[in-house]
Amino acid sequence: MSARAARWRLLVALAPLVAVLAALAAGAIFIAGIGERPLEIYALLFREALGTGYGLGQTLFRATPLLFTGLAVALGFRAGLFNIGVEGQMVLGGFAAALVGAYVPLPGVALALAALAAAALAGGAWGALPGALKARFGAHEVINTIMLNFIAFSIVSYAGRTLFENATVRTREIAPAAELPRLETMLPALHGSPVNLTLPIALLLALATGVLLFRTRLGYELRAVGLNAPAAEYGGIAIGRTQALAMTLSGALAGLGGTNFVLGYKHYFELGFSGGAGFIGIAVALLGRNHPLGVIVAALFFGALSYGGLVVNQRVPRELVEVLEALVILFAISAQPLLERAARRWS
Amino acid sequence: MRAPRIAMRGITRRFGPLLANDRVSLELEPGEIHALVGENGAGKSTLMRALFGLLAPDEGEIVIDGTVARITSPLVAMRHGLGMVHQHFMLVDPLTVAENVTLGREPHAFGGAFARARAEREVAALAERYRLPVDPRATIAQLSVGAQQRVEILKALHRGARVLILDEPTAVLTPQEVDELSAVLRALREDGASIALITHKLAEVKALADRVTVMRAGRVVGSGPAATLSVERMAELMVGHVPAPLAARAERAPGEPRLEVHGLEVRDDRGLPAVRGIDLAVRAGEIVGLAGVEGNGQHELIEALAGLRPPQRGTIAIAGRAVSGRNPREHREAGLAHIPSDRLRRGLVPAMNLAENLVLGRQRDRDVGRGPWLGGGALLAAARPRLEEFDVRPPQPRASAARLSGGNQQKLIAARELTRGAAVILAAHPTRGVDLGAIDFLHRRLLAERDAGRAVLLVSSELSEILALSDRILVLFQGRIVHETTPATTSERTLGLHMTGRATITDAPLPPRAPVPPGGLA
Numbered sequence: 001m002s003a004r005a006a007r008w009r010l011l012v013a014l015a016p017l018v019a020v021l022a023a024l025a026a027g028a029i030f031i032a033g034i035g036e037r038p039l040e041i042y043a044l045l046f047r048e049a050l051g052t053g054y055g056l057g058q059t060l061f062r063a064t065p066l067l068f069t070g071l072a073v074a075l076g077f078r079a080g081l082f083n084i085g086v087e088g089q090m091v092l093g094g095f096a097a098a099l100v101g102a103y104v105p106l107p108g109v110a111l112a113l114a115a116l117a118a119a120a121l122a123g124g125a126w127g128a129l130p131g132a133l134k135a136r137f138g139a140h141e142v143i144n145t146i147m148l149n150f151i152a153f154s155i156v157s158y159a160g161r162t163l164f165e166n167a168t169v170r171t172r173e174i175a176p177a178a179e180l181p182r183l184e185t186m187l188p189a190l191h192g193s194p195v196n197l198t199l200p201i202a203l204l205l206a207l208a209t210g211v212l213l214f215r216t217r218l219g220y221e222l223r224a225v226g227l228n229a230p231a232a233e234y235g236g237i238a239i240g241r242t243q244a245l246a247m248t249l250s251g252a253l254a255g256l257g258g259t260n261f262v263l264g265y266k267h268y269f270e271l272g273f274s275g276g277a278g279f280i281g282i283a284v285a286l287l288g289r290n291h292p293l294g295v296i297v298a299a300l301f302f303g304a305l306s307y308g309g310l311v312v313n314q315r316v317p318r319e320l321v322e323v324l325e326a327l328v329i330l331f332a333i334s335a336q337p338l339l340e341r342a343a344r345r346w347s
Numbered sequence: 348m349r350a351p352r353i354a355m356r357g358i359t360r361r362f363g364p365l366l367a368n369d370r371v372s373l374e375l376e377p378g379e380i381h382a383l384v385g386e387n388g389a390g391k392s393t394l395m396r397a398l399f400g401l402l403a404p405d406e407g408e409i410v411i412d413g414t415v416a417r418i419t420s421p422l423v424a425m426r427h428g429l430g431m432v433h434q435h436f437m438l439v440d441p442l443t444v445a446e447n448v449t450l451g452r453e454p455h456a457f458g459g460a461f462a463r464a465r466a467e468r469e470v471a472a473l474a475e476r477y478r479l480p481v482d483p484r485a486t487i488a489q490l491s492v493g494a495q496q497r498v499e500i501l502k503a504l505h506r507g508a509r510v511l512i513l514d515e516p517t518a519v520l521t522p523q524e525v526d527e528l529s530a531v532l533r534a535l536r537e538d539g540a541s542i543a544l545i546t547h548k549l550a551e552v553k554a555l556a557d558r559v560t561v562m563r564a565g566r567v568v569g570s571g572p573a574a575t576l577s578v579e580r581m582a583e584l585m586v587g588h589v590p591a592p593l594a595a596r597a598e599r600a601p602g603e604p605r606l607e608v609h610g611l612e613v614r615d616d617r618g619l620p621a622v623r624g625i626d627l628a629v630r631a632g633e634i635v636g637l638a639g640v641e642g643n644g645q646h647e648l649i650e651a652l653a654g655l656r657p658p659q660r661g662t663i664a665i666a667g668r669a670v671s672g673r674n675p676r677e678h679r680e681a682g683l684a685h686i687p688s689d690r691l692r693r694g695l696v697p698a699m700n701l702a703e704n705l706v707l708g709r710q711r712d713r714d715v716g717r718g719p720w721l722g723g724g725a726l727l728a729a730a731r732p733r734l735e736e737f738d739v740r741p742p743q744p745r746a747s748a749a750r751l752s753g754g755n756q757q758k759l760i761a762a763r764e765l766t767r768g769a770a771v772i773l774a775a776h777p778t779r780g781v782d783l784g785a786i787d788f789l790h791r792r793l794l795a796e797r798d799a800g801r802a803v804l805l806v807s808s809e810l811s812e813i814l815a816l817s818d819r820i821l822v823l824f825q826g827r828i829v830h831e832t833t834p835a836t837t838s839e840r841t842l843g844l845h846m847t848g849r850a851t852i853t854d855a856p857l858p859p860r861a862p863v864p865p866g867g868l869a
Binding site for chain 2: 214219220224233234235236237
């Protein structure tokens with residue numbers, strides 16, 4: 001291979017990095033536009049988000065739900081499905097975990113495990129529904145998951161208002177046994193930050209997702225369906241069943257994403273707790289190229305952006321950080337095809 | 348001396364390490380048909396894509412009518428009077444012929460509206476002038492493949508093309524349509540057009556072309572008047588050596604029937620009957636060749652046999668086991684190996700690597716992994732000897748299948764399907780669009796499978812392939828088997844007559860034309 005072609009291939013491989021740098025460069029123009037110095041702002045942002053134990057803990061706390069939702073979206077993409085319903089699956093998962101944690105009388109660790117299982121089951125069921133509709137009737141999962149998001153929000157809102165506590169739309173606090181401990185109890189350096197046991201759970205699930213996709217028969221079938229469905233059919237793979245299963249697993253991952261807040265942080269369910277983590281998960285999966293390792297890096301990046309943006313809030317408005325997030329998404333979507341085209345043309 | 352209409356000089360183009368075109372020169376004169384022949388990957392298409400502005404050559408120049416032209420896009424090429432008919436047509440299916448032909452240069456009425464009547468008149472006049480029969484008001488979806496190709500040619504002519512590039516135009520046509528296309532190309536030549544014809548089929552070159560340029564591995568290896576180059580000489584130039592004839596095959600008595608089909612009826616995608624009652628049996632140790640013009644039910648028959656299309660009626664048994672036609676895994680487990688006709692759509696997952704592609708369809712088999720596990724080092728290690736045995740180049744288990752040439756992709760599929768120990772082998776167009784070296788290899792492998800006692804059903808539109816490999820030949824016409832024979836007692840001509848339904852009463856004069864399929868053109 002010629003040196004020039006090798007350089008281009010390297011650049012295509014680094015497309016997500018190129019996207020991030022391009023987004024930061026574009027964001028710098030906006031920052032300069034309001035009379036601030038971009039480099040100073042960026043330095044402050046990343047120093048605060050990554051440079052101190054507390055800041056790092058905050059970044060990790062914010063990255064945790066994105067890990068779950070990013071993995072959920074990535075798993076769907078691998079099977080050729082666009083799960084936009086991650087937000088709703090996550091909200092239902094958090095709600096289910098809160099109910100089990102508050103009302104089921106189980107002792108000790110069993111209660112925490114039951115609450116986690118409830119989150120996975122609720123999210124999984126909410127993913128299985130559009131999965132089954134797709135397998136059985138060919139109904140498009142994008143439409144159905146969007147619709148199911150609204151239904152999920154309405155269910156928790158209605159149930160929260162009428163069945164449980166008062167009108168503040170939060171549930172009763174979960175039993176102490178269901179609480180997942182903060183990591184600062186083990187790592188004092190993270191002192192004061194809310195990052196908790198859901199983070200290692202998320203990392204384990206990233207590993208498990210990688211093993212599932214690349215080391216098991218099921219993962220092989222799932223990827224074959226996503227990459228070339230007619231060939232998968234030729235190979236005797238039941239496309240509908242595989243996709244329905246992928247949607248269920250994706251929903252379960254998303255549902256677990258709700259436990260970071262409910263079991264690990266506030267210890268109750270509250271409407272709007274997700275902060276749009278389900279939707280940012282789409283960006284995380286895209287930037288992470290639907291690979292578990294990439295999802296980990298991308299979730300950390302968005303986590304840092306989220307907390308760092310809060311820190312620099314005195315000097316640049318919050319909306320600007322949101323613009324930056326949007327720019328990253330925009331560049332993450334376009335960088336790969338653009339670079340690939342350039343590579344074809346110039347190498 | 349008068350300059351040629353087109354002169355490509357010293358064109359060089361690299362794709363990574365591959366030298367696709369190495370200082371290639373080619374001239375096109377007015378009023379000539381110039382055939383460009385060579386194996387897949389020889390660089391013919393690259394050269395023509397460079398001429399049409401679809402890719403930029405690294406070196407070399409293109410001279411049009413004596414002036415150097417920089418052709419940076421198809422738009423520039425069209426402005427220079429070039430037109431290209433791609434192998435896969437670039438037509439908008441729901442639009443009419445007139446709309447497609449005038450697309451981008453539509454005649455406008457007052458106020459900017461599309462002047463439909465004028466467009467239809469223009470297209471009809473053009474069709475009349477070049478004797479390209481096609482109804483300007485028909486929509487593309489209604490037309491036969493041959494008629495769609497005429498629309499493509501009309502499109503180029505409507506843009507004022509004086510130079511036509513045709514990329515394997517006959518690959519998709521019936522023999523009758525090939526004759527019609529030949530007549531059109533000759534008429535265009537009389538009219539002074541220059542035609543560059545990319546093709547594999549050497550007989551066509553002899554029949555049609557004035558000059559021939561033979562390419563191999565990115566270089567021009569021979570060029571001259573078509574009249575002075577024999578088919579044998581062209582074949583030799585293309586492959587670089589004389590292909591050895593297939594070894595004489597041992598006559599052996601076939602054994603028990605392994606594939607049995609009774610009263611099979613299958614519908615096509617539109618729900619119309621495509622296979623209309625077929626009985627056939629393929630025995631152990633024989634190759635049965637199924638000949639037929641594309642579109643006479645072979646696609647639906649193959650899919651039903653593979654478990655990809657549920658039949659309406661009838662039974663299929665593989666190695667004595669009745670199968671349903673609705674589940675590929677069921678058919679595989681009964682003992683079917685299937686080389687599908689469309690390797691990129693059905694046969695491979697191009698984005699997966701070679702090792703992963705070697706287990707497609709076997710991903711649940713006990714011998715490819717332990718328990719629920721599949722993948723990693725064991726999969727890669729198991730792939731290497733298979734790739735070497737089947738001469739897949741390069742034999743790198745980690746490389747993605749998309750990076751292989753067509754011939755090597757086909758060998759990859761063969762390496763998977765012919766090593767399963769299946770009793771029945773369904774080989775659909777196993778050598779379509781594959782270079783001569785790979786064709787030879789695949790033919791030898793299929794014969795070896797026959798000698799090993801497998802039952803092989805070979806479906807092909809290449810009669811030479813059917814005649815060379817088969818023990819028995821069946822001819823499929825309009826969803827039925829209309830003729831059975833052996834290679835020793837038939838000829839391409841006889842088979843051709845049966846394939847077009849014109850040989851049912853051999854002594855009667857031939858009807859004027861083959862029946863037009865429903866939805867065919869005017």
